[in-house]
Amino acid sequence: MDGVILSAILLFWLFLVLSFLNLYSYSKSKETLKVHLNEVALTQAMIREKKRSLFDRMIMFLSRYADDFSAIGERINFYSESPDVEVLLTKAGKPYGLTVARFQGFKIVCVILGFIIGTFLFILGFPFANVLFVTLPFIGFFIPIFLVRGKAKKRQEQLRRDLPDFLDTVSISLQAGSGLDGAIKEVISYYIGPIQEEFSRFIQEIELGVPREKAYLEMLNRNDNQDFQNVIKSLIQGSRLGVPVATTFQNQANEMRRISLEQVKEKAAKASPKVTLITSFLIAPLIMLMILGLIILNMIYGEDSIINLFST
Template identity: 50%
Template sequence: MDALIILTIIAFWFCVLLWLKHFWSYINGKRDVITHVSDVTHVDPFEKKKKKKDKRANLFQKVTTYADDFADLGQRINFFSENHMVDDWLRKSGNPLKLTVQRFQGLKIFLFIVSFFVGILSVIIGLPFSQYMIILLPVLGYFIPILLIRREVKKRQNRIRQDLPDFLDTVSTSVQAGVSLDQALREVIRHFDGPIREEFSRFNHEIDLGTTRERAYRELLRRNDNPEFQSLIKALIQGMDLGIPIAKTFKIQADDLRQIRQEQVKELAAKASPKVTLVTTFLIAPVSILMIAGLMIMNMLMGDNSILNMF
């Protein structure tokens, strides 16, 4: 019976590993097929992702309709979330859920009230730690939208930092081949995904609507606080004023960004060393000493030359 149980467990884990292998192959095959179909039919996969984001935003707006009723109260109770701060966060996060400042402020109060009633319900039901939940849940409900939007801002700016060097190299190569900057941007962004594409697609759209190039550049600066990205846009503005070749500007910026990234990796590696030392000193070393001491004590008490055998 024991052998049958062991064989069943082994067969189960073998099937799980086999399923994971085939599932991974399926995901890779699906990605290759979508890429091939997009290349043949000239269908942009980014547009499908954008439609999914729009559907999610519409669904979120329907769910949070009641938040509008608390917008005025939320703008008065604006701890750590004044209107200009919220507006800046929404702009720099790309506002994926299409929130307005008023709805965001109302959403805080709405979640605060809902969390308060959930805390009261937990007290009535008698859940463990319910006396703390009635205080902690409303505080969490108030701060969760703030924390999430700030996390989205940081995530988006980090994504821009990662994609920027490759984007600059590609644009520089296109411009050096004789393509105009506007045409190079339109062609290059088709091969990128995420915030880089969103920002420069909006930039091109503003240029098409008649916005001056300098003003479009200024809007890019307002929507992003990434130092590397801001350095690029300021260099483009300066190059436009002074007549510096654009291809050279992109090439220099790409090299500088890669150098900065290398320095950041070295800095992170240097910061990791003391953390590893702390873990080794306070966790691994004491556990190893305890294990060795425990084995010695067990050998002294239960071994062939046990102290107990002497009595």
């Protein structure tokens, strides 16, 4: 009987020590996660502050008047049909609060602005004012199209850059014992940008009762970045097969960093011939001219110069 009691006491203390060890490990992992999230959030906030330029504020100001011209813009839809605009705005993250109707009206606002600027230049008698008077309205029509295309490209590129850090952070949170939805919800609160927007919408759809696989497919339709699509496809496959998500995230983050490093090396290799070309045709001739100039100056003004030879 005494042996049973002693064994029970020993087991109690053993489990108590193991519990404290697990609690300590969890607290350390959580602290590491918070430090990493704070660093990422600070970096993201600085990037966002730098990107808020005068041009962006001017675009937002002009877009306020776009609703009045949306009907006209929908009729004049060269390279900007409404279904294509909807896809483009979705990939761009609806920049400047643009909807399809507002985008169509914004084209007409830019046409009117181009006409006003062209008229002003024509009255002042600027060179090529006649050409600008005609071309500026056409340029104004296409400015919103190229602007939103550029925003979509930048957003998808930022999504690719932020994804490895996001996956690492979620992986740490999962290893600390959090569930997938809880880990994503906690991590995205520290992010600013497309990562935060996409996964916030995903969590909201899940909480509203949208099937998980359908929410994943909606994320795929909203973004065309290949790395992001690979992550979402792996999540879909993992939810079907029961693969550990933490391991999947960590492996994909490492793979993305490896691919990014290879792309940087490839760009550096492509830049080497360009540097050689510049060196061969610009720097080398300049160096030869400098050496030749020094030789000529030495021949004219040196101790054994031509002037001294004739003077003697």
